[in-house]
Amino acid sequence: MVVRKLRRAGGADAVTATAAVVAAVATGLTGCSPGAADAAPPVGAVVANGGKAGDGAAGGSLDAVRAVPGLLVRAGTSKARTALEMATGGTRLTIEGEGGYDFRAGRGRVRVLLPEDGDRPRRRITELFTPGALYMKNRGAGVPADKWVRIDTTTLADGNLVTGGATDPGAAAELLRAARRVTYVGEARIGRVPVAHYRGTTDIAAAARLAPPRVRGALAAAAKGFATDTVPFDAYLDEEGRLRKVRHRFSFTNGEREVDVESTTELYGFGAPVDVPLPPQRDIYAGKIAG
DSSP states (O other): OOEEEEEOSOHHHHHHHHHHHHTOOOSOBOOOOOOSOOOOOOTTOBOGGGOBTTSGGGGOHHHHHHTHHHHHHHHOEEEEEEEEEEEETTEEEEEEEEEEEETTTTEEEEEEEOOOBTTBOOOEEEEEEETTEEEEESOOTTOOTTOEEEEEGGGSTTTTSSTTSSOOHHHHHHGGGGEEEEEEEEEEEETTEEEEEEEEEEEHHHHHHHSOHHHHHHHHHHHHHSSOSEEEEEEEEOTTSOEEEEEEEEEEEETTEEEEEEEEEEEESTTOOOOOOOOOGGGBOOSOOOO
8 A cells, every 4th residue: 555645744744634534533524516417328228238339227327336246245345455545634555455345244354555654754554444344554653563553343433434544345345235216427447347336325324224234333333423424435436337436525624624425446456365354362562552
C-alpha cells in the first residue's frame, strides 16, 4: 500500500487528515441526494450477467447492481486493491492497499502503508477483516510490532467503512444490496476487462437490514453513526455480473473541518487462494493503546 500526498498544504495537515480516518471517524457522514431514476443500458451495450441490453432481466441496471454480493459469494475469492482518498483544507492524501478476500467466509487480508508522522518513518500495517472484527498488526502507539490489536467493528461509528484506511471489500459489496436510482453510464475497461459502468446511491441502514449476519452489525453501527444513510457510488461489473470496481463517496466533519473521503475497491484474480488465519490469543495485545 502506498500513500500519495497529491497536494500538500503543510505536514501537520497531511498527518491530521490521515489520522482523522485511520484513527477514528469523528462525526456523521454527509451524502448527496438521490439521483435520476433507474435506467436500462442502450440496446446492444455490454451489460452485467453476460447479456445485451434489452435482453430482459440482464438489462436491468438496478437488478444487476443489487445482485453483486450474491455473485461474489458464488465466485468465492478474489485478489483486491483498495484506495482511500481524503481531502481536507488544501491537502489530499491517497492510502492504497493490496491483498485478498474470501467472500464466502467474510474474511480478508490487506497490507497498508501509513505516511510519515513527524520524524517517524512510514510503517506497514497488516489488517485482517473478519465478521465483526478488524485485526491490525504493527499498529504502533505503544503496541509491540509483533502483536495484533483486535477492534470490534460493531463499536465503530463508521462500522469500519473508512476507519482502518481500507474498506472491507465484503462490506463495500454489501452496500450495493440497497442500491437505488441506478443509471447505466456506459461501457468501460478495467485493465483489459470490459465492464459496464453504473452510477447510483445506496442506503446504509437498508443495506444493514438486507445484509447477512456476519456484516449486519458493522453496517448497523455505520447507519447509526453517520449523519445520513445516503452514499453515492460508481460500480463496474464484468460480463458475468461480478464486481470489478466500486467507488463510494463519503464526507464527515472533523472538528470545524469537512473531510471528503473516496473509497475505492478493485477486485481481480477471482478464485485465487486466500488464506486468512486468525492470530492466536497469545499474540493479541491486551495493554493500553497510546492513541
